[in-house]
Amino acid sequence: MSANLILKAASIITMDPARPRAEAVALDTTTGTIAAVGSLAEVQAATPGAPVEDLGRAVLMPGFIDPHSHPLNGGMVTQAPAYWIAPYHDAPKYATFAAVQAFWKQLDASLPADQPVVCNGLDRLLQGAPELDNTDLDAFFPTRLAVVLDNSGHEAYFNSAVIRANWPDGKPPADPTGARYGRNQDGTSNGRAYETAAIFAAVGKVLTQAIPNPLRSGALWYKLMAENGITMTTEHTYQTDLLKGYIALSAVPDSPLRLAMYHMSIEADCGDPVDTAPAPKDRLWKQGIKLWADGSPWVGTIASSFPYLDNETIRNAKIPIGPGGESMLNYSRAELDQILDQFTPLGWQFAFHCNGDVGLDVVLDAYARALANHGLLGIDHRWRVEHCGGCRGDQFVRAAALGVTISLPPFQFIYWGDLLDGTMFPSNIGSQWVRAGDAVKSGTPVTFHNDGCVSPPVPLLNIQAMVTRRTPSGAVHGPEQAVSLHDALKAHTVHAAWQLRREHDLGSIAVGKLADFVELSADPYTADIEKLTDQVQVRGTWSGGKKVDLRAFILQIEALEASEHQHLVLRAVHKRCC
Incomplete structure (x- = not known):
């Protein structure tokens, strides 16, 4: 096979039982395929004239494969301008609910008054957080739109500003099939939504404003x-x-x-x-x-x-x-x-x-x-x-x-x-x-x-x-x-x-x-x-x-036009697997 590049490494772990280890691999970068695998001498003999790039002490393996993920949704609710507050991310910054509360206070004080906040990853088990309601979040975000997504992906919490933006009378509509809104005794929202359809309806507007380029x-x-x-x-x-x-x-x-x-x-x-x-x-x-x-x-x-x-x-x-x-x-x-x-x-x-x-x-x-x-x-x-x-x-x-x-x-x-x-x-x-x-x-x-x-x-x-x-x-x-x-x-x-x-x-x-x-x-x-x-x-x-x-x-x-993909943000809270 033709090749125009040889990579030499300290070792190559092939994961191929026929030849578990090698020293060099020859590539055809036009087709993106492997032309030869073996010792450097064997690979050079098989692909004469190909230049050698020595990776030094590096070890090569087949690229890792994660066979179950949600990259677009994951990026939208964890990467800036959203905030990833899961307890195992950036530890110990978010390790406890007290630490999260301190972060929220600092966040509200540092952002422009009209900038919405989306936080993802609050974990009631690992952080010892309560099941929040709008009054809990009002204490940290009294005026700006603020949404917190539970780490399970099955619940969202939001403040009174979000309630007012969604429902002028404070009362959510009838519960969607397979989902529900949290309600006070008088029928007004308590700042909670459960499962996909209700979460979409409750926080979609905030996500659209907070994440301009999903x-x-x-x-x-x-x-x-x-x-x-x-x-x-x-x-x-x-x-x-x-x-x-x-x-x-x-x-x-x-x-x-x-x-x-x-x-x-x-x-x-x-x-x-x-x-x-x-x-x-x-x-x-x-x-x-x-x-x-x-x-x-x-x-x-x-x-x-x-x-x-x-x-x-x-x-x-x-x-x-x-x-x-x-x-x-x-x-x-x-x-x-x-x-x-x-x-x-x-x-x-x-x-x-x-x-x-x-x-x-x-x-x-x-x-x-x-x-x-x-x-x-x-x-x-x-x-x-x-x-x-x-x-x-x-x-x-x-x-x-x-x-x-x-x-x-x-x-x-x-x-x-x-x-x-x-x-x-x-x-x-x-x-x-x-x-x-x-x-x-x-x-x-x-x-x-x-x-x-x-x-x-x-x-x-x-x-x-x-x-x-x-x-x-x-x-x-x-x-x-x-x-x-x-x-x-x-x-x-x-x-x-x-x-x-x-x-x-x-x-x-x-x-x-x-x-x-x-x-x-x-x-x-x-x-x-x-x-x-x-x-x-x-x-x-x-x-x-x-x-x-x-x-x-x-x-x-x-460099791509962001507005063509704005619709993606409404899928950012879709059911994750966990």
Whole structure:
């Protein structure tokens, strides 16, 4: 094969079992593909005349893949001019509710009087925050429009200025289907909205005023992912009105990410194909259909067979003790069967949000029926289940037998692990949260994700946590659920590429594949796994044989007409997965 560039590194971790290690890789930067892999002498012999770029002490790997994310929505509610106040972001600045309150006071004093405020990530469990109302927020933002989005994505809080802007008499309209407004006894708003439709109606005007260039906000999330070594990801709540934005992000010359779209099943056109031109087809494509089985463990809406512990932390967060069981399901079995029967013949990959064990039993039952009825048992369908934080090991064995692949959320363990084990749930449940060990043993290809913007997109931290089972506090929970470093790396490379049906051209460094790499400061295999994120840093990424220039990318997005993408802001509070 032809090549016009050879990269030499301290080591190249190929993730290709046929040749796990190499010294050099030759690239055809015109096609963006790999022409040769091996020792420097072997690669030079295979591609004579190609110049050599020596990366020094850097270690190359296949680019990390986050197979479950929400980049546009994540960027709009976390990147400036919005404020990301989640407790694990910019710690310890937002570690406690007292710290958040101090930030709000400073913020109101520093901004122009007419500038709206949007804060995302308030966490009642981790920060000890109450369920806010308009009078609470009025104390910090007495006159300006102010909105605070709960970290779960299921609730929003807003001040009296927002109430007046929305409803002159202070009274919200009738509750939308599947959502509701918080109300005082006289019917006026109390500054709360629950679930997507009500949140849209309550805070949409504020978002439109506060976020003048939502495409740039999405680009900043792309940049954050790339800075952490990610070269491919997904949009797991794709809607048709997001298409123009994703095409813009994918079509500029220095776009750092490839992106697969999972269309929400509640959209009327979710079964239709999507034309992503002029974005390259290998950079933006529709992958499948997304469904939700249950809700979030952080607000008590998971379909589980086990209750929460009854204590002050749980009561203050207003989480029902439960167990919620099937009452927390978003679909009846009949509805699930109808959806699967309707869209299975179209060939799309399904991806099912599920956190609780009862929910996963129902999903696997529905999957088993649909696979059998449509002649897909034993076929390489790669239907997915997302999260599975509170699910059982035997369920992963059943998933593997059905050909179902699992994407796990290490962030749930990392940021909530200390609470999960002994505060939210008894230790036999909480210590086992995110059963990576059981999932890997089941034989199903396991991947890891960050569900951005629910958590910062940091694959190296996911890998460290799933190998050590240690949270940032230093505590170890469920060491029997630990996985090997190699299995953890596969979860963010070869397995993730396979899960997205891109194993033929991505996920490992091999001849003929696309040249998507992450450049690391040191070798993960020789680092102290307990200090992986300290000893190994991301130096940059390569996409299609080209070193990613993130500054150029942001400038290219800023040069586009912002007004053409203003509609995106109304999707910024859409249901996240968590």
